[in-house]
Amino acid sequence: FILSAANASAGRLDGKMREKTLTMDTLNPQVKAVEYAVRGPIVLKAGEIERYLEEGGTKPFSEVIKANIGDAHAMGQQPITFLRQVVALCTFPELMDSPSFPEDAKWRARRILQGCGGHSLGSYSASPGVECIRKDIAAYIEQRDEGVPSDWENIYLTTGASDGIMTILRLLVSGKDSSRTGVMIPIPQYPLYSAAISEMDAVQVNYYLDEDNCWALDINELHRAYQAAKQHCQPRVICIINPGNPTGQVQSKKCIEEVLHFAYEENLFVMSDEVYQDNVYAPDCQFHSFKKVLYEMGPEYFSSVELVSFHSTSKGYTGECGFRGGYMEVINMDPEVKAQLVKLLSVRLCPPLAGQAAMDVIVNPPQPEEHTFKQFHQEKSSVLGALAEKAKLTEQILNSVPGIKCNPVQGSMYAFPRIFIPPKAVEEAKALGMQPDMLYCLRLLEETGICVVPGSGFGQKDRTYHFRMTILPSIEKLNVLLGKVRDFHISFLKEYSGLEWDEI
């Protein structure tokens, strides 16, 4: 044994010290390299404060508001009744006899159970998912994309979108690769991407979104990033998040065409994270799926660009994060590689069946002629209407604060405002060995109980600072929250600038 005083934690029978097998020195260094800000140090701190309050401790606030993660139900959003009815019927089929469950839900549940082994949600499904659910998803995509064909055998259910993204990256990235694989990601990005890239030891290739242009993706920046990366790795994948997370922008059709043309020319595999496809609020914006745009570019493109699109039960108007449901549609994948994908999926057996059932309701919701349509439609509109209102409110209040500048929240569930941090605060943060926006967010948390995530966790241009907050709290709570952010920011500026209010 190599003995190290720091790690030796237990005496051995023979008098020698026994060292732990798994220590920070022997831990897989790729795991060490992983960062995931959305549940990072600031969230751990928030948890501590919460426990402190619960145990009777006092703070200048009475509760912690967690605006760090896109978890709608935790913020009080109610589940869509119809979705839960279908999943409950699948879970406990004795309810099929209950008159309080609508027939529209019962036939869907019966159909899902018909597709399950032993007609039970307790069976494994085929690794790509329950066949009839895959078919429903393909039909939904065809309808969404106004007739662009979708083959159900290209649909793979996943354990949330994260699982699908990791699986596809696993195919593309080899840790042993000598000509290392470059994965192009937007900056700011959702940190699942950087975490997966660290874990798999790929090379992260940053392309910067244009903050001055509503976080739009600029094709020239893509070219720059690609050419620069080619010097030290082989860029093989481009990841796009549309609508954007954490940036909230909705990509124009023209922009998507440019990205796809670029991917075509440079032989890049396209991963299109479209989990916020139902979360578009700006009246002048519209969701365009990468697949539909690819189709409209003509058969030359539609028959060749390798594209995977990801969707999820966790976002949209359902917000069913806990179900860990999702799917991916895989286009133009080499058939032999597809067989390898299925093999890889099969090692994990299958995605959770309740999540598959929830996904089925999302792609196969009540239709106007069904009795349940009215309530379903009301619930859906109410959630999406409130989100649109909150998106607007967030932008407006944040932009009313001196030293904060927030692009319109066109879609998704987040605002990513730019914050001015005075040089003195930047210095103080550096002295503490932390990012300036981490200092800012920790102070915000400690003084107001509001938990948001520093921009440094998502990536940002040097010497710019941001934070990500969700727009999910109720309008009442959001108003309070934004007011507190404003007051905090002004006092923060005063403290570090030595200025009075009317000078700011």
Add this chain to the structure above:
Amino acid sequence: FILSAANASAGRLDGKMREKTLTMDTLNPQVKAVEYAVRGPIVLKAGEIERYLEEGGTKPFSEVIKANIGDAHAMGQQPITFLRQVVALCTFPELMDSPSFPEDAKWRARRILQGCGGHSLGSYSASPGVECIRKDIAAYIEQRDEGVPSDWENIYLTTGASDGIMTILRLLVSGKDSSRTGVMIPIPQYPLYSAAISEMDAVQVNYYLDEDNCWALDINELHRAYQAAKQHCQPRVICIINPGNPTGQVQSKKCIEEVLHFAYEENLFVMSDEVYQDNVYAPDCQFHSFKKVLYEMGPEYFSSVELVSFHSTSKGYTGECGFRGGYMEVINMDPEVKAQLVKLLSVRLCPPLAGQAAMDVIVNPPQPEEHTFKQFHQEKSSVLGALAEKAKLTEQILNSVPGIKCNPVQGSMYAFPRIFIPPKAVEEAKALGMQPDMLYCLRLLEETGICVVPGSGFGQKDRTYHFRMTILPSIEKLNVLLGKVRDFHISFLKEYSGLEWDEI
């Protein structure tokens, strides 16, 4: 672009051929190396035959019987009513008002929902799982182990046991490791282990179970395997499956002590796969948890050996595979490493909440003083009683066949009989480029509709052949199945030995 005629599949606008980005040549070679027999080629073939029959095709049989995978519900086992009631209540809390749901289920569901964000199964939980469920699990383990302390902060909910096993291996194995990490696994093994080892590019270190001694683990064989492996890698982990999969043995307390002593001496991290802990049938066998045995070895061991134990909702008497529920208990892990584990888990957000709820029912079932106890107990005993009967039946019938030898199925859900394959058949298989037992299982499938997995998918000593079959079909069906296996085996022997029945 590097052009390859075989891969170039689409013409480019500029007349050059456009190559796919992701081909068998560029695929991550570690993915290529993965094998997973339980859902491998034979199961794909079974699916093909099933579709052929559905479409009106004819075969010498009317249905495919899938004895390849431990999927109890698919084989007709009924869910435990109480478990489903609790999960349905959590899914659709309006049912709390329904008089047809028992109070015992309601209070459990209320308690689980109290632990969920927004009191909804649709929220993310903390990455290690819902706190009150972690506490219930710790209490359950303490009771199971007759007072050995369990700390709820050592409990991590998982997405089935497979997910937990992969996560722990990820901490231990670095793909870039120059002194490559050796992972000791039993042979025969459950192929999740070999698949994970391939995917992570670790070194598989085989220790052979002793077929002549009821598949017992022989400590001398462990030493042999360890010393041999040390020549070319650094063995750091030992995996044990108890009760055994695919081998069905239940380890004695003495054997477990020896393994733990060995791990202590050689500084190995212990991964104990105990998902079949409730599946013990042989009257002279008893499940001993690795943790309890470690405790009884004294504080010197209990305070130092790093041990993770895995459990699941998928097996036992519940068989809830589709819920993807499970947990792991982590003992003696370095606190800093534990923080890294939590970080890694947080990237995947959380295990599915319905699976967490199902796990909670398993560790917190109806108690004798509760109204639901009687029905629950009847259902549980009925499942476990039938499994014990099927274990015995399988062993007896298989051992009545000349050329088949089956160890007692002491526990788990599988028989792993040794089959004699005549030299002529071995030659024929080699000529076809397949393993002899793959040829055997393919023939069995094609002639009888019975789907079992070749022993080569689990590993076996050279020139021995086996298959794994589940004991899960109903007794009636199992009788038919075993009769067909017998008839097939005899005719297979005849065909390849040129012998008559009475000579065999």
